[in-house]
Amino acid sequence: MQLLDVTDLNTSFFIDGKVIHAVDRVSFSVSKGEIFGLVGESGCGKTMTALSVMRLVQPPGRIVKGQVVFEGRDLLRLSDREMEGVRGDRIGMIFQEPMSALNPVFRVGEQVSEAIIIHKKVGKKEAKGATMELLRQVGFEDPEKRYAQYPHQLSGGQRQRILIGIAISCGPSLVIADEPTTALDVATESQIINLLQGLVDNSAMSMIFITHNLNIMRKFGQRIGIMYAGRMLEQSSVDVFFKEPLHPYSKGLLSSIYGLMGNQKRLTAIPGFVPRLAELPRGCTFHPRCPYVMPVCREEEPVMKEIGKGQWVRCWLY
Ligand SMILES: Nc1ncnc2c1ncn2[C@@H]1O[C@H](COP(=O)(O)OP(=O)(O)OP(=O)(O)O)[C@@H](O)[C@H]1O
Ligand SMILES: [Mg+2]
Known part of the structure; x- marks a missing residue:
């Protein structure tokens, strides 16, 4: 049984008559004692996903649809008062800006x-x-x-x-850590990672660890989800992901840290840039940057498919 089951979560911003889908049909689960890494570039929707789980999305943003089942209850159906009991008590959050979080x-x-x-x-x-x-x-x-x-x-x-x-x-069963090490130097970062790992190991706690640094997840956590332009593009166990990334975007991310594709140490960034959410391309959102693009990718968006056990990908190649 999962501790947290997020299904088809949609959170949008409504600005000047336009709708921006910051979190678009996102689904993932976190089981007991597990660290789930939520990874993606700036602006892809990591923080909005976390704030949606905590029901802390502020206008002009709004959770439009979905289910966030936590300890057997759909948080999106709770009263504000019940939700206050969950926040801080059952779910602890480490917010992205450490300076503004302390008085x-x-x-x-x-x-x-x-x-x-x-x-x-x-x-x-x-x-x-x-x-x-x-x-x-x-x-x-x-x-x-x-x-x-x-x-x-x-x-x-x-x-x-x-x-x-x-x-x-308060001894929460889930902690959401939003880029807790991004502002830190590498040595301090690894101390904090060790601390978090120890806390999870020594309690029944689970964690959603948000980062734009894929490298951190190599030795940390059990499962990983890759986000791009508000969507989840791939999900699998950490072990499988680093051995066999499926999505061309994941492969690109990995090669940009390790130069895997060219088998050399040189940094190969993914060509192109992340699209603005207000001007997403038709079809697969990644197709303008994809080296494997096919005609169907320009027309229709693929759905999340389960390729192996617990290995999911949103790509027409599979
Ligand atoms: N206050 C806001 N008003 C309008 N749009 C917003 C607002 N906050 C976020 N967004 C939209 O939601 C998208 C996702 O934002 P989010 O903060 O979740 O990104 P992120 O993945 O956490 O990025 P970062 O790594 O920079 O923290 C943004 O690209 C932006 O389009
Ligand atoms: Mg963020």
Whole structure:
């Protein structure tokens, strides 16, 4: 049984009489204890997918259709009050902008405590004890000292640890981490990845890990979904994906990091650019950049097909 089952999710922006399909027929599942990597270039709809699951899409955006079944309930059918109970309690989120997520005028320890007080409905003293424990859990050896510091006194990696602490403070069964390492240097990035991996390993927690960096997923997580222009183009297990990427876009992404296609170390970027969502091409959205384009690709959009067990692709080649 899946922890999260997203089916045919559609989230659009309605601007000046135009509709922009930011999330277009997206489906994926996350099972218990699993890390699901949601990967794609800037603007492809990763954050909007996450915000839709959390029901935090703001106007002029709106969830138009779909199902988000989490722990047996469709979140899109819950009342606002019920949804508040899910947010922060059952699903923790690490937002994309780490600086704006912390309040600069409060000590970081107080901010973690505040989250615990709100969601666990405990007193100040108990919350402070829990905060110390949590700070240790996210890798601080000197929780007393950290508790009293302000966000600007911490490094980027340390601030990210605080945000991870807040996200897991109520023992959620799912954490959504939106590019939690993008602003960090490579060494700090791998420390944060190790921390997240450890947290998932040591609890029954699952995670949606959002990144534009495919490379991170090579050694991290169980399943991966590749997004492009609001759509999911491919999904499979991490192992299978890196051995046998199916979609020409996935192959292009991989070769742009490893030069796989030419069997050389040189960087081969995918020619062309990501289309604007307001001006998507007919047919397959990737066809103008695809080296394997066929006449049908220019006319009709392919549907997601299951090629092997748990290996899905949206491409006319299959
Ligand atoms: N406030 C907004 N108003 C109008 N359109 C928006 C708004 N926010 C997002 N969009 C549209 O939704 C699309 C997806 O945005 P989203 O933030 O999900 O991308 P992303 O994959 O998270 O990108 P990034 O890697 O840059 O964070 C954008 O390309 C844009 O067209
Ligand atoms: Mg984003």
